[in-house]
Amino acid sequence: MINYDNKKKILLIDDNIDLLNSMASYLISENFKVHITTNGYNALQNLEIIQPDLIITDIIMPNIDGYELVQKIRSEQNQNNIPIIFLTAKGMTPDRILGYNLGCNAYLTKPFYPEELISIINNIFKYIEVWKENLNKNTQETKKQDEKENSVFDSxxxxxxxxxxxxxxxxxxxxxxxxxxxxxxxxxxxxxxxxxxxxxxxxxxxxxxxxxxxxxxxxxx
The missing domain is CATH 1.10.10.10 (Winged helix-like DNA-binding domain superfamily/Winged helix DNA-binding domain)
Structure with a gap:
């Protein structure tokens, strides 16, 4: 039995409520914990409360579009490492370049296959786990080296x-x-x-x- 509290939390942001509910249902069936909102403003207001492991957001939205949303998230020190996937109908190369330059991790153009979205999500989480393992390994090696050097001076x-x-x-x-x-x-x-x-x-x-x-x-x- 899967512990619900240990599931990865995904925040979905899209002003298309039908697509939003459809994606949420699919991600829940894939054992993710999902939070949804129809605009970027609400997402920013509740980001600290939700603390998502990953954000999937549309670009063309009222008030705050996806580009501005990413900029605001990346400007916050305690939130700037959250992986972000752009899910949008804007598929032109300049749009993609802008998204990547602002800090999105992946770009998926509508319409899309849900299986492709899941693959992108899983690859992002897999990369994060490998990065954490390497960081932990390097930290331990540095600690051992420091202990070794300190023991030399102590002797x-x-x-x-x-x-x-x-x-x-x-x-x-x-x-x-x-x-x-x-x-x-x-x-x-x-x-x-x-x-x-x-x-x-x-x-x-x-x-x-x-x-x-x-x-x-x-x-x-």
Whole structure:
């Protein structure tokens, strides 16, 4: 049994009430949760309440047409990612280009086969799922990398921290040796060890990695 609350929510907008009801019935039979309205103004007023997963809208409508509707939706930060399908009799290439430039995700010209509309909807949702999976994967990989880098800095000795701090501030090995009253050869060994521990190739990469991980982590500064 399908949980109604887990169904994808689709908002249909068209001033042709017969077509609107026909599409709604078909989408409901395909296990979607459907909200309908006959104009763009009502759609905008109830967008926050409905929170649709996808919008299907006509272009030629009174008061607010489909183009203006898309512009308004795309201008709202918390709504600009809602996928939008234009369903319209306007099938000329310039009309399509305008729709895509404004931010619609797909364009279906009337008359159409309901099966084609379902295919477009399913492909959009499939793309979103893949995008979310990749985003989650990249986020996890970035988190693991950050944890790895943080563990490297946490493992440094007090002497290594002091030298790293000076390297980050742009001191040369000779200047570090003088400041810490150590031999140049000894400082070179420490810098080489820092490069190996952080898996960086040179002082520039070492400095960049240090700054990216938070300069305040170095000796509490």
């Amino acid at each position: 440094l000795t007090s002497r290594e921290y002091n030298i790293l701090l000076l390297v980050t501030k742009g001191y040369t090995n000779k200047e570090i040796a003088y400041k810490l009253k150590s031999s140049l050869r000894n400082i070179e060994k420490y810098v080489s060890r820092l490069l190996n521990k952080t898996q960086t190739r040179n002082r520039t990469e070492l400095t960049k990695l240090t700054l990216l991980n938070g300069f305040n982590k170095i000796k509490g500064e």
